[in-house]
Amino acid sequence: MPIKLENVGIAVRDLEETIAFFTDLGLTVLGRDTVSGEWTDTAVGLDGNHAKIAMLQTPDGNGRLELFEYLHPDAIETEPTQPHEIGMHRVAFSVDDIDVALEIAARHGCHPLRGVAAYEDIYKLTYVRGPSGIIVMLAQELKKS
Secondary structure (H helix, E strand, O other), X not given: OOOOOOOEEEEOOOHHHHHHHHHHOOOEEEEEEEEEOHHHHHHHOOOOOEEEEEEEEOOOOOOEEEEEEEEEOXXXXXXXXXXXXXXXXXXXXXXXXXXXXXXXXXXXXXXXXXXXEEEOOOEEEEEEEOHHHOEEEEEEEOOOX
């Protein structure tokens, strides 16, 4: 059976703040909507589901993020995810210049969890705590093949 990754969905505290962060990093907004009704209750498995959503895409057209801000039921706040927790915990992006990407992230109050590391002589990379506590990995390839 052929399979294709459509998108990664992330529930966020503030949709506008999160869109601003990701669009400043270079993603574009493909569309926005407010969704509710029986079809969303069934698809999501959550009664009374009502959310504002936005679909964002990477410049190469291959990666998409679907962001949703729940209007009902109230969003559940949890502790920020840690890198070693079981389950989905980060979204990763390749960037041309990690220093520029970190400057952009800093303008949104988002900073590396610890610093920038070198993986052998292949990548410079870091984890940044983004809006709504999302962990975002930024990686710059050092040797282009």
